[in-house]
Amino acid sequence: MSDSMVRVDRQGEVGTILLDRPGKLNAFAGEMRDMIGDAVEQLGGDPSIRAIVITGEGRGFCTGADIDYLHELVAEGNARDFQRLLEAGERVVQEIRAAEKPVIAAINGPAAGGGANLALACDLRIMADTASIGQTFVRIGLHPDWGGTFLLPRLVGSSRALELMWSGRMVGAEEALAIGLVNRVVPAASIRDEALAWARQLAAAPPLAAARIKRAVQESLDRDLETMLAIELENQLVCFESQDVKRGLFAFSGKETPRFEGN
Numbered sequence: 001m002s003d004s005m006v007r008v009d010r011q012g013e014v015g016t017i018l019l020d021r022p023g024k025l026n027a028f029a030g031e032m033r034d035m036i037g038d039a040v041e042q043l044g045g046d047p048s049i050r051a052i053v054i055t056g057e058g059r060g061f062c063t064g065a066d067i068d069y070l071h072e073l074v075a076e077g078n079a080r081d082f083q084r085l086l087e088a089g090e091r092v093v094q095e096i097r098a099a100e101k102p103v104i105a106a107i108n109g110p111a112a113g114g115g116a117n118l119a120l121a122c123d124l125r126i127m128a129d130t131a132s133i134g135q136t137f138v139r140i141g142l143h144p145d146w147g148g149t150f151l152l153p154r155l156v157g158s159s160r161a162l163e164l165m166w167s168g169r170m171v172g173a174e175e176a177l178a179i180g181l182v183n184r185v186v187p188a189a190s191i192r193d194e195a196l197a198w199a200r201q202l203a204a205a206p207p208l209a210a211a212r213i214k215r216a217v218q219e220s221l222d223r224d225l226e227t228m229l230a231i232e233l234e235n236q237l238v239c240f241e242s243q244d245v246k247r248g249l250f251a252f253s254g255k256e257t258p259r260f261e262g263n
Contacts, residue, residue, distance in 0.1 A: 006035035008043065013050040013203040014196060015043035022058025025110055027066045033088035036118075037095050044099030047262070050203035050210075052099065053195050054122060055106035061131065064113025070140070086145050089114055093121040093147045097218065100211035102202040106195035107182065112136045112170065117146030120155065123214065125181065126195050127173045128188035133181060134170035154221060155180050206244040207262030209235075 007018040017039045019026040036054075043049045056062055065085070073082050096103050105111075105122035111133040119125055119133065127133070135152065137144050144152075144165055153161040156179050164171065173185045186194040202210070212235040219231060239245060244260045251258035 005029065005032045006039055008039050010049065011196065012200070013048065014053060014199040015046070015049040015051075016053045016055065016196070017043070018055060018057055019062050020057040022056075022060065024066060025060030025063040026056040026058070026115070027063045028085070028089075028114060029066045029069065033085060033092060037088065037091040040092060040095040040099060040103070044095060044101065047207075050101050050205075050207060051199035052101060052103045053106055053199050054103065054118070055192060055195060056108050058109070060109040060115075061105070061107045061111040062115025062118055063110055064115045064136065067140075089118075089146045092118065096121045096123075100214065101207070102199070102210065102214070104195055104199055104202075106191055107131045107133060108188070108191045110170070113142075113144075114146045117144065117148040117151060120151040120181075121147055124183050124198075126184045126186060126191065126198060127176055127182040128191040129173045129185050130188040131191075132170040132172050133176055134168065135165045136168045136170070138166060138168040204257075204260070206239070206242070206248065206258075206260035208242050208244060209239050212239065 005019070005021050007020050009016040009018065017036065019032075019036070021027065021029060021032070040052065043052050072078075102124060103122045105119035105125045107119050107125060107127040109128065109131050111119045111131065113134075113136045116133045116135060135144055135148060137148075148165070149161075152164065156164070160179060171179075171181065173182070176182045177185045184194070184198075216231050216235060219227075223231070244258075244262065247260060248258045250256075
């Protein structure tokens, strides 16, 4: 895919989705949400890609909706087109969740509103030490979307999620790491390199096991222990019968690095 606002790059087994509207801090415009959804679907369905990185060009990760366009929709009372934007955002979150491989958000700069929840929808988050993230919806009288009311409480707890959503404040990298919003904080100058290196590390995992782990963790959020024990048993048996187990065991015994193939 090649587009002025969303670009897809492949480097070996890692696919990168770059939000490229730097003059607006990568705020969503036009069909940009649909393009992101298409990009995640494309890389998620590509067996040669084993990890995905989502990041922004320039100084911002993504500052959510384009305020000028929101002004137009509100002035026109155009709820229909506003709903279409929300549904396009929902699709992005669902595509990230459905991708059977790790998806990393590399938060290189401000991530606000829908941009913040795009990052939260990813499986892992790495953040530049100069970046910030916030649930800024209430600043303009809106309610969180992009799955924020589902994702944020599961990361930071319901009480802290309410405080962040009600205040609309931006959270710096140090606090984001301390409260569990992100996994890692790195110097801003090296954010993309660090994200790609992490993605390459994750891409070396056995694809079948990695996919099953992601699905099991997602299911655990709404299931009881007995159900999860049954899911773990099923997943272990499927992995046990794969060739990757043999590759892993032989490599371990020989003190070598395994090359997993996902079969």
